[in-house]
Amino acid sequence: MPILSAEHLTKTFETGGDATRVAAVGGVNFVAEKGEFVAIIGASGSGKSTLLHMLGGITRPTSGRVVLEGVDLATLDDDALALIRRRRIGFIFQRYNLLPELSLRENVALPLVLDGLTAAACEAAASAALDAVGMTNRAGHRPDELSGGEQQRGAIARALVTEPALVLADEPTGALDSGNSSRVLGLLRELVEQRQQTLVMVTHDPEIAAAADRTVSMRDGLIVADTAAVAEVS
């Protein structure tokens, strides 16, 4: 049974003042198995980030449904959806999205703080997550005191600290140089493999996508290729 599935997903947006509707995603079916690393690839405007946002419950689809671990996200209200995001999904963004006022350790501990864990438990889990990404020595620093690569490793630690079933990464290496890109990607892959977590990563870079178990290509809001399907056919 897939850990994540999306059926007939569409997302349309109103643009401009004339209420023209544009389909960002136009009827997509998608599944991901436990422990699978899927890369969604496509040009800018192909709908890959919108699909990722719908998979993660950040935005609701116009039609269709997303089922995560057997739970239909469409049936949940905003608060319940927030709980799913907090406990079962980890997010990694291109621009890291760390809170500038908090130290790296505090940023990593944030989902646990929101979950009402004790300070000691938050501290221990955050330290372990930072240790896993090799950032223990930078734990007390604020984001603006860290390099891009360091910030992204911190963001990975935050995404994994709750041990989510699904990790969603939106161009996680997009703001990094090639050296840092491969380090971050290697780290990400290693960690989700260890934890048997599902990783869905959006990228426009075929080289980065090549690191995934499976690649889904999108164009004009539709999936135009899926290496899993090719494998099945072959």
Add this chain to the structure above:
Amino acid sequence: MKRSQMLLRQWTRRPGRALATIASVAVAVGAVVATWVSANASRTGYRSLTETVEGIQSVDVAARGGGRFEAKTLPSLGTVNGVRAVVPLFYRPTLLRVGERRLREVAVGVAAETLTDLGLMKLTAGRPCIGFNEVVLESSFAESLGLSLDDELLFFARKGIDRMKVVGLVERDSMAWFAETSSVIVDIRVLGEMSRAFGLLDRARVVLKPEANRKSVLHAIRERLPEELLAEIPAGRASMAEDVLHSADLGLDFVTGLTVAMAWFIVGNAMLMNVTERRRGFSLIRLLGATGKQVRRMVILEAALLGLIGALVGAGLGLAAAGPIAAGISRALQAPPGEHLFVQPVVLPVSIGLGMLVAMAAAWWPAQEATDVDLLDGLATAPQPPARSTPWKFIVAVGVLTLLAIGNQALVLAEILPPRASVPGGMILLLAFVATTPILLPPITRLLALLVPRRYSVETTLAVEQILRQPVRTALTTGVLVVAVTNGIGLGHAIRDNVDDVLGWYARMMRADWVLTRAGMISPAGNQDDTDGGSAEAEARSLEGIARVEGIGLATGRVAGSACVVVARDFTASEPLPLEPVGMSEDALREALERGAVAAGTVLARRTGLAPGDSVAVEVFGRTTTVEVAGLVVDYTSGGASLHVNREVARRLFGMDAADVLLITAADGAVNALRDPLSHIADEHSLLLRSFSEIRGIVDRIVQGVVGSLWAILGLGFVVGSLGVANTVTMNVLEKRRTLGLLRAVGMTRGQVTRMVVIESLLLGAAGGLIGLAGGITTALFIQLASQPLLGHPIKASFRPDVVAMNLLAAVAITAIAAWLPARRAARLDLLESIAAE
């Protein structure tokens, strides 16, 4: 890490934002505390002023049908909350003989020893009278008769002639509040016995504690009195009394309410910016799994903590600011030193609680907005500006609020609601004006922008864009100014119109070069003797260089159960009528007065329901006569509780013979030459001589005191407004540092950025000033309408360009000054940091 710790981290790492928010709350709470305490100082000053003019604050108990009543029917009133002492009074006209001199006097019977012990009567020499054959005299009266301690005089009473010894001398001021015109004090039991009226009282004067509310005490006393007794506020002894000061009191209520409104706008704006600036952060936290409730709770918790800190700081600042302001007000109102800074125990907890509550309430809406926003929109670095559609909700709000305010005022005018209810009505009207800001601001701003020199067109265009980008926040920033200007123009007009009304009345009433008065001015009982006023009047008429002598008789009376002052004077056809009729011509009123009718002051008419054409029973000196009310007149004598009557008619109907006040007009060039002969007459007859300019000076000082106190508090409002604007402009700059950084990055010079911020603030200031101008004029009319039930007559409203110009200039100057530092700060922002700002 707890959520509160997370907040603390945010504050310590971004102290500017937290401090600006705290400063906003501190300014707002400080303003409320300072205004409240200053308003209290004004009220204390007003009370002191009323006491100076009118006597100690008191309530009178008298027989309902007039005449005397038995002391045993008087219930115990000493336990009524706010009562300091109950002073039974018994007046008795008598004849005194000192050597060869014989003179008629009114002796007053009181418990002299008790009064002295309570500090309500101050002896300059000797002791209080306690037994038979003992008398206490007013010191200047004794001096004029050549009497000193232990001297004797003959006292003619109903029981016979008594030889009485002068055992004490008393200050005129300390006995005027109960003795009226009398200068002779005898123990009340002794005077009763001598008059064969033992156990009878003319009235009991209930002395109130300084902080007591006279109307509440009056109500409590009325509840305890038997059917045959009534309680009333004594008719005043001088020209300006409580009802006039009520008008100023109403003004103070308005100012306090407006300051609270301003505080609300300042805090609301600060909270809105504080939360809006962190919209992206909140969206990120929500994305990581925070529920909307968690985010809202965090924002409200933060608001409560910042509100508490700000409120504590503000309360301290407010008290510090109130000290000198209250002292200045007290000086202006000539209140006794040391009485100015009275901080009611309720002021600090209520202000601090209010600060916290307002902060939390103000944070609620932006917190709701922050959690309602689409997660992806919230995460966007540059949030989408709100749609510039027609602000229908504001149009509806303006309509509803205006209707509410008009409805409220209609109920006040119909006297269904008390005059004080005008204050919340005024607040609602003010909110209506602030609600017009998002509607009026865009066109006004664009029009004002046309006035900016063309060489600053780039800065002006960008400034206008910035203003129109965030209509709600801009409306709140402008709202502070709208409130300040509305306050200034509205109260400025109302105060000046009121003052002009009082001074106009005074000019009509007191047309003379010299004024001779009896020390107590009003006759409390039958003073039909001609030995004093009468002969003084005749002597004055016989002087050379006199153009006119006008005698005015004053007596306390009662009409329809209400105390009043009966004013008897000649209304000669050759002189302008010294009264301002309401709803009838001067000629018609003069004719009716000649015919024997009376004119009622508007306040008396309102209190008793008198109307022109009514026949009414008037009791003066225990004699009741029915007279016709010819019409109503604008009058401040005894706060408008007055009846005006032709002097000849007063003589005939009420037995008012003597003139208590002589208005003397000198022939051309003879004003100064009259000083000596008039002084001589004054000395001879124990009268007080004052020049018109001296009297006018006293009135002016009183009026200036009241006006000055209101202006001081209004000034405080402007200072608060300027601090609020400075703070919101600073927060604006903080929030827009990314935009400003981008503008600098694409080539804007530091000078252009400075000018843009200053122009933006000036446009806001001018727009706020213009909306405030409309609000101010409306508020002025509103206050005039609210005063009408108090004064009983409408006050002529006038447009005063100087008040308008002063307020508009102040608004623009405040914004220019307030914008300068933030503008410089904006120009010096680090380019990279600004662009990277989240």
